[in-house]
Each structure stands twice: as structure tokens, then as C-alpha cells.
Amino acid sequence: MSLADALARPLSPVGRWITGIEHAFERARHSDKAVNDTRLRIFFVLALFGAGFVTLGLGATRAALFSAYSRGGALAAPIPNARAELTDRNGQVLAIDVPRYALYLDPHELVHPAEVRAALLAAVPGIAPAKLDRILAGDHRTFVVGALTPDQRSHIHDLALPGVSFEEESGRAYPLDDLAAHLIGFSSKDGIGLAGAEKAFDAEIRADKAPVALSIDLRVQGALQDELDAASQALGVAGAAGIVVNVRTGEILAISSFPSFDANAAGTADPATMVNHAATTVYEPGSVMKVFTLAMGIDAGVATPDTMFDVSHPLVVGSQTIHDYDHDGDQLSLAHVFTHSSNIGAARLGLLAGPEVMSRYYHAFGLFAAAPSELAESARPLTPKALTPNIVASMSFGHAISVTPLAIATGMSAILDGGVYRPLTLKKLAPGQAPAAGRRVIQESTSRTMLDLMRMNVVEGTGTKADVVGLRVGGKTGTATKLVHGHYVEGRNALNLASFAAIFPTDAPFSADRYLTLIMLDEPKPVAADSGVTSGAFTAAPVAGKVINRIAPFLGVRRVIIASDLAAKPAARATLGANEQ
Amino acid sequence: MKLSGVLGQRVRGFRVVDLVALVIFLALALTVYAFKTSAGRERTDISHVESQIHDETRQVKLLRAQLAHLESPDRLEKLATQYAGQAPVGAKQELTPEALAQVVRPIPAPAPPAAKPGGQP
Numbered sequence: 001m002s003l004a005d006a007l008a009r010p011l012s013p014v015g016r017w018i019t020g021i022e023h024a025f026e027r028a029r030h031s032d033k034a035v036n037d038t039r040l041r042i043f044f045v046l047a048l049f050g051a052g053f054v055t056l057g058l059g060a061t062r063a064a065l066f067s068a069y070s071r072g073g074a075l076a077a078p079i080p081n082a083r084a085e086l087t088d089r090n091g092q093v094l095a096i097d098v099p100r101y102a103l104y105l106d107p108h109e110l111v112h113p114a115e116v117r118a119a120l121l122a123a124v125p126g127i128a129p130a131k132l133d134r135i136l137a138g139d140h141r142t143f144v145v146g147a148l149t150p151d152q153r154s155h156i157h158d159l160a161l162p163g164v165s166f167e168e169e170s171g172r173a174y175p176l177d178d179l180a181a182h183l184i185g186f187s188s189k190d191g192i193g194l195a196g197a198e199k200a201f202d203a204e205i206r207a208d209k210a211p212v213a214l215s216i217d218l219r220v221q222g223a224l225q226d227e228l229d230a231a232s233q234a235l236g237v238a239g240a241a242g243i244v245v246n247v248r249t250g251e252i253l254a255i256s257s258f259p260s261f262d263a264n265a266a267g268t269a270d271p272a273t274m275v276n277h278a279a280t281t282v283y284e285p286g287s288v289m290k291v292f293t294l295a296m297g298i299d300a301g302v303a304t305p306d307t308m309f310d311v312s313h314p315l316v317v318g319s320q321t322i323h324d325y326d327h328d329g330d331q332l333s334l335a336h337v338f339t340h341s342s343n344i345g346a347a348r349l350g351l352l353a354g355p356e357v358m359s360r361y362y363h364a365f366g367l368f369a370a371a372p373s374e375l376a377e378s379a380r381p382l383t384p385k386a387l388t389p390n391i392v393a394s395m396s397f398g399h400a401i402s403v404t405p406l407a408i409a410t411g412m413s414a415i416l417d418g419g420v421y422r423p424l425t426l427k428k429l430a431p432g433q434a435p436a437a438g439r440r441v442i443q444e445s446t447s448r449t450m451l452d453l454m455r456m457n458v459v460e461g462t463g464t465k466a467d468v469v470g471l472r473v474g475g476k477t478g479t480a481t482k483l484v485h486g487h488y489v490e491g492r493n494a495l496n497l498a499s500f501a502a503i504f505p506t507d508a509p510f511s512a513d514r515y516l517t518l519i520m521l522d523e524p525k526p527v528a529a530d531s532g533v534t535s536g537a538f539t540a541a542p543v544a545g546k547v548i549n550r551i552a553p554f555l556g557v558r559r560v561i562i563a564s565d566l567a568a569k570p571a572a573r574a575t576l577g578a579n580e581q
Numbered sequence: 582m583k584l585s586g587v588l589g590q591r592v593r594g595f596r597v598v599d600l601v602a603l604v605i606f607l608a609l610a611l612t613v614y615a616f617k618t619s620a621g622r623e624r625t626d627i628s629h630v631e632s633q634i635h636d637e638t639r640q641v642k643l644l645r646a647q648l649a650h651l652e653s654p655d656r657l658e659k660l661a662t663q664y665a666g667q668a669p670v671g672a673k674q675e676l677t678p679e680a681l682a683q684v685v686r687p688i689p690a691p692a693p694p695a696a697k698p699g700g701q702p
Contacts, residue, residue: 059618085645093649099639150643175649222654223669469672550669559672 079170081191085211086184086198088218089251089428093175094184095198095263100171101153105132106141109163116161123156124148146189147171172198174263180221182257182276183214183426186266195266196276197426200374213428215251220244223550225256228519231543232258235524235534241278241405242543244551245516247417247503249435250424253515253555255279255406279377282402283520286480286536287341288412288501289398291450294338295415296361297349299446305335305453309345318390322347322397325479325535338453339461341477343397350396355387358395364421364441365411367403372410372423379404398480408501409518414438416454416503418510419447444510455506466502466541468549470559475502475544477536482523495523500540504548505557515555519544 079097086095103124110116113136121127127145135142146169148156153166172187185196193202197214205212228242240258245251257277261269275281297303312330315322324342337345350358362368370380382402384391394400406424414421422438429435454474457463463475478499481488489495502517519540526532533539552559588598650656661667 056614059614059621092652093645096642096646096649098642098646173646175646176653176655177650179653179655219654222658226655226658546669549672553670553675558677559675561672 079168081189082170082206083172083187083191083193083198084205084208086201086205087211087213088216088221089213089253090217091211091213092218094180094214094216094218095172095174095187097170098173099150100146100169101148101150101166102146102169103144103148103153103156104141104165104167105135105144106163106165107136107138108140110136111162116163119159119161120144120156120164123159124152141165176218177262177264178260179225180216180218180254180256181260181263182274182278183216183221183252183255184263186263195274195377196375199376200426214426215246215253215428216255216426217253217554219554220551221254221256223554224254224517224547225260227543227546227550228256228258229260231521231539235521235527235539237521237524239275239277239281239522241276241281241518241520242547243278243405243409243516243518244547245409245413245424245518246513247413247516248510248513249429250413250422250438251429252424252426253551276375276377277405277520277522279371279373279375279404279406280379281522282379282382282404283497283499283522284399284402284480284482285408285499285520286398286478286497287343287346288408288476288478288499288518288536289395289401290338290341290346291412291415291454291476291501292362292365292367293346293350293396294334294453295365295442295446295450296358297334297353298449299419299442300353300357300361302353302357303334303349305333305449307334308332309334309337309342309348311337311342311344311348315344315347315393317347317351317393318388320390320394322393335453335456338476339457341462346396347393350392351389353392355389355392358392359387361441362395362401364439365414366407366421367401367411369407371404371407373406374426375406378406381407398478405518405520409516412501412503412518413516414441415447415450416514416516417447418444447510451503451506454503458502462537463500463502463541465537466500466545466548468504468545468552470561471548471552471557472505472507472560473502473545473548474504474506475500475541477541479535479537494534496534496536497522498524498534498536498539500536500544502541502544502548504552505560513555513557515548515551515557517544517547517551519547 083095083097085093085097087093103120105116105120107113117129117132117136120132121129124145132144135144148166156164157166170191172191174181174184174186176184181196183196185193185198185200187193187198187202191206193199193205197212198205201212224242224244228240231237232240237258240256242254242256243252244254246253255276255278257275259273261273266274298305308331310330311324311332314324322343324340324344326340329336332340332342332345334345334349336342337349353361359368366372367381368383370378372378381404384395384400387395391400410424411421413424419440419442420438421441422436425436451474454463454476455472456474457477458467458473458475462477463473466475467473478497478501480497480499481490482495482497484495497520499518499520502519504515504517506514508514521536521540521543524534524539526534531538588596588601590597592600
């Protein structure tokens with residue numbers, strides 16, 4: 001059947017009725033049928049069109065009113081202050097965005113403003129009454145308060161107050177409260193990092209949705225901060241700092257500063273507690289600097305560990321007379337200068353090396369510049385204008401130069417990791433990722449000699465209180481008399497900076513992980529248990545030992561216990577059982 | 582008969598070409614409407630699921646923050662000290678896997694049951 005035939009076929013009665021609309025009026029007039037019949041046909045066709053439009057209209061209305069888009073789903077604007085999570089190296093959360101809500105009030109919708117005012121003031125104590133009064137007297141919807149928790153929002157919502165509405169925002173939570181607060185830092189309500197890692201990695205945190213993993217290990221951080229806090233409170237210090245570093249990779253595993261603060265309430269914290277003493281405060285470090293002096297002297301060929309130094313009399317350099325705290329013989333080998341912490345011997349070594357050598361090495365160790373760190377808080381040192389003999393002698397035992405603990409840790413890591421200086425980092429290295437290349441500052445043999453000297457110092461020198469059974473700890477004590485009104489005060493009224501730099505295990509190959517623990521206690525007060533002595537050997541060294549004893553299992557450092565460990569050293573035995581029930 | 586002739590014919594007053602165009606127009610309109618409605622439904626479902634994901638993510642973040650707070654080494658240590666009297670592990674309490682055999686004491690063999698008086702040997 002052709003198309004023409006199909007179209008020419010007679011239509012069904014309904015088809016004829018519908019198609020008969022054309023010329024309906026003419027036919028009606030021609031056939032004298034009632035006009036009403038034609039009108040009915042027209043009405044019916046219009047009803048069909050009407051039904052079609054109603055269907056379309058209902059669909060459009062449904063889409064407009066009941067679509068999930070209108071409830072702020074996928075097309076909702078991204079939260080402007082959103083930040084990625086900060087985690088430790090094992091994925092433990094350090095900082096995280098949590099939902100918070102901003103409360104808005106529209107005075108136009110209020111019938112009884114006084115009741116709403118009273119209810120809001122009771123529900124949210126943080127609202128200033130004067131501010132609320134201004135908003136109630138206004139003529140448009142206004143922000144009242146932000147950072148409401150879901151519970152607070154729910155509570156206010158349940159009050160069914162007219163004119164009150166909420167908008168979701170992002171709030172930054174620091175679930176560890178004051179643990180690692182200086183290291184983690186904090187951000188503003190606008191989502192901008194202001195301190196610590198929050199500031200150091202601000203761009204990455206704001207750009208990425210994936211968590212940003214720091215190098216720190218929360219278990220190590222917890223142990224360091226716990227021991228540092230305990231010692232700081234027991235000794236009544238003015239401040240304290242602690243750092244744990246993997247010297248092979250340059251990763252910082254923990255940074256602690258005392259006193260600490262709660263990052264969740266950074267806006268109301270005492271500014272003094274927010275200072276990161278590890279990165280910001282510069283100290284005259286005292287005898288821990290002898291590590292640098294000896295590394296310089298040995299590496300430059302000025303002396304060997306067996307070179308003898310005359311320490312029989314105080315050394316007069318210019319207007320300065322240098323003394324030793326303990327006098328143990330007239331002649332000391334350089335090794336014993338180190339283990340007896342002889343200022344005279346160290347000063348003689350510095351003078352032998354001379355200002356040019358000292359300047360070259362101290363620059364290489366990074367002591368004349370701010371520690372290269374992601375932390376913006378890393379402060380510049382206070383350095384002498386010229387290396388006169390007086391200054392060279394003083395710097396040899398840690399005076400006449402003020403540096404941050406972070407700078408000391410960075411420079412000392414270079415000496416103890418085989419001689420390569422690399423900036424310490426707060427970013428976790430990916431598995432298999434090689435540490436930063438760095439630059440060689442001393443020979444590997446010098447590094448090994450320094451490790452042996454530091455171990456010797458803990459076995460038989462000033463650092464015995466830091467020894468821990470089986471962990472082959474090495475270290476160097478430091479006790480720097482502080483300047484008070486421009487003068488060093490000696491005697492019982494002296495204010496000290498007590499420090500201890502520990503390294504373990506000292507006998508590990510340079511290809512293996514080795515850990516530096518630096519403890520600094522600012523102005524420890526005499527306590528009866530230490531016979532009133534506030535030197536680094538009696539205050540900071542035990543703290544380092546306790547920290548190492550606790551963190552070694554986390555770091556996978558196994559104890560190697562030999563019989564002599566238990567038989568020969570009462571100090572070691574004391575540490576062995578120190579934490580047992 | 583040519584196609585133009587067929588399309589130009591009138592059937593009950595309507596040109597065939599107009600009727601064909603009308604049918605095509607109606608078919609297209611209905612098809613588009615059907616697809617749009619179907620796509621709208623899908624979009625609504627997707628949006629609903631995304632909204633659920635958003636809510637769940639929010640909840641997960643809250644729970645992660647809460648968990649991190651509860652698992653804070655600082656907090657756990659205080660609780661362990663306060664309620665369980667625990668302290669950091671000392672060197673004597675550490676053991677390598679290789680040394681386990683040295684500390685495991687042999688279990689004593691059970692004593693033979695005492696013979697009953699007058700019993701069978």
C-alpha cells in the first residue's frame with residue numbers, strides 16, 4: 001500500500017471527529033447542525049493540549065521545587081576556607097576540618113525580638129549582647145556568630161526561633177589539644193595558615209584534598225613532650241625545647257616546646273606559651289657547641305683525639321679569663337677535653353684553628369644563618385661582628401653566639417650522619433624516596449670519630465645520666481651561664497641554659513637510621529634530688545635518656561645488651577629499672 | 582507518482598507534508614521530554630547520593646577528629662597512669678622474638694594419680 005493510498009483511507013470515527021474540526025463551522029452552517037457540537041469538539045482538543053501543558057508544568061515544578069540541587073548538593077559552592085587534613089607519618093590526624101555553622105539573624109521575621117534575644121544569649125554564650133542588639137535594630141539578614149558545633153546548631157535549631165538561619169562553614173580542629181601545638185601550628189578562621197606546619201605547607205593544604213603527611217611520629221612526639229613537660233615542671237624552667245631527628249633522612253620526628261598551648265583556642269592563648277622555643281628562641285648553647293668545635297678541629301687537621309692540651313691554668317684571652325668547672329689534670333687529650341667538657345681545652349683548639357677556619361666551618365654547619373626549614377618561625381642567630389681571638393675562644397665552648405635549637409640540631413645532624421649537611425624537613429619522605437642530596441661539610445671519618453667521642457662521653461664523661469642500656473647512646477652536655485643585664489652571673493644565683501645533645505645508636509653504619517635527641521632547659525631551678533646542681537649533666541641529660549628509652553622501640557632500634565652493660569655501670573642499671581613498677 | 586506530488590496532496594484539508602512535519606515534531610517533542618524527564622530523575626538521584634556522601638563525609642570527619650582526640654598519646658598515658666598504674670616500658674620488660682624461648686618455662690608434667698588403697702595394681 002502506497003503512502004497516498006494509506007492517507008486516502010477512510011479514518012476511524014474518532015479520527016474523523018478530530019480531523020473534522022477543520023471547516024467545522026462551515027460544515028455546521030452548511031448542514032444546519034448545532035454549533036454546540038462543534039464547540040464541544042474544539043473544547044475537547046483544547047483540553048488535550050491543556051492536559052499536555054499541565055503535565056509539562058507539573059514536571060517543571062517538581063524539578064524546580066523538589067530537586068536535590070536546591071538543597072545544596074553537588075552544585076553547592078565549595079567551602080572557601082576548606083583545608084586538607086594534616087597527619088603524622090603513620091596517618092594519625094593532627095589537624096582536620098570539621099563542619100561548623102554560622103548563625104544568621106533576619107530582624108524582619110521577628111515578632112518578639114526580646115524573646116529571640118534572650119534565647120540566643122542563653123544558647124550561645126559567646127555572643128556579645130551589644131552586637132546582638134545592633135543586629136536586631138538593623139534591617140537586613142546579618143551574621144551573628146560562627147564556628148558553632150553541630151550540637152550547638154541542633155540545640156538552637158530545636159528552639160524554633162523565627163528569623164534564625166544557619167550556613168555551613170568549615171572549622172579547623174586540633175584533636176591533640178596542646179600536644180605538638182607549636183609544630184602543627186594553627187590557621188585563621190578564613191582558612192589561612194598562621195603558624196607551624198599549617199603555615200609552612202599552607203599552599204599545599206589549601207590546594208589538596210588528600211591529607212598532607214608530616215614527618216613527625218606522634219608516639220615519639222608524645223614521649224618527648226611528656227618527658228620535657230615533666231622535667232620542666234619539676235625544675236621550674238622558664239622555657240624548654242626538645243627535638244628528635246632522623247639524621248640519615250633529615251626528617252624531624254618530634255618538636256616540643258614548653259610551655260605549650262591549646263591550638264583550638266589559639267586566639268585566647270597566652271602569647272608567651274605560643275612561642276616555639278625550638279625554632280624561634282636563640283640561646284647561647286654552651287658546651288654542646290664543642291661538638292662543632294671538635295669536628296672542625298679534627299676535620300681541618302688541627303688536632304686529633306690524642307692531641308694534648310694544657311688545661312693547668314685558666315686561659316686569659318684579651319679581657320676574658322676562661323675557667324673549667326672541673327680540674328682533672330694539667331694535660332688533657334682532645335678526647336678528654338670533650339668528655340670533661342673543658343672550656344680551656346676547647347678554647348685552645350679554637351684558637352689553634354683560627355678565625356678563618358672557624359668561620360668556614362661554622363658557616364658550613366649553618367650556625368651563622370637561620371636554620372633552613374619549612375617553618376617560618378626559624379629565627380636568625382645572633383652572631384659576632386668579627387671573629388676576634390676573644391670571640392673565637394668564647395665560641396669554641398658555646399658563648400658569644402646565640403642560635404636556635406633547630407639550627408643546632410641541623411648542624412649536628414650533618415656531623416653525625418657521615419658529614420653531609422641537609423636541611424631538616426617536616427615533610428614525610430615517601431617510601432623509597434632518597435633524602436635530600438645535601439652538601440658535604442666534613443669527612444666521613446671525622447663523623448665516625450665524633451660518634452665515638454660522643455659515645456665515650458656518655459660511657460665515662462659528663463653524659464652518663466643519659467645512658468640507656470643496650471641503645472649505644474652518645475651525647476654532649478651543655479651548661480651556658482646566661483647573661484643577666486649584660487653580665488654573666490656565676491655561683492648559686494647563676495641562671496643556666498642546660499642542654500644535652502644525644503645520638504643513638506652510635507655504632508650503626510651511616511646507611512642506617514640514627515636519631516638525634518636535643519633537649520634544652522632554660523633556667524632550671526635547683527632541686528634537692530640533684531644536690532642543687534642545674535648543669536646539663538644533671539638536668540637535661542636524664543631527660544634525653546628517658547626519651548630515648550621510650551622512643552627506641554617505636555623507631556625499631558633494638559637493644560644490644562652485653563654483660564658489662566649491667567655489671568659495670570650503676571647509672572645504666574638505674575636507667576634500666578627506672579620505669580619499672 | 583513523484584514524492585513532491587504525494588507530499589503536496591491534501592487529506593481532509595491538510596497537506597500531507599504538514600501532517601508528516603506535525604508527526605515528526607510531536608515525536609521529537611515527546612522523545613525530548615521523555616529523555617529530559619528521565620535525565621532529571623537520574624540527576625536527582627545522583628544529587629541525592631552526593632548529598633548523602635557529603636553528610637557521611639562530614640560525619641566521618643567528626644568521628645576521625647574524635648578518635649584522634651581519644652587516641653592522643655598524651656591522653657592515653659594520663660589515663661593509663663591514673664587508672665591502671667602503668668608506666669613506660671623499661672628495658673627489662675622488652676624481649677626480642679629470639680629470646681622468647683629462654684623465658685618460656687617447661688610445663689611440669691602432671692603428677693601420676695595416687696594409687697587407691699586396695700585397688701588393682
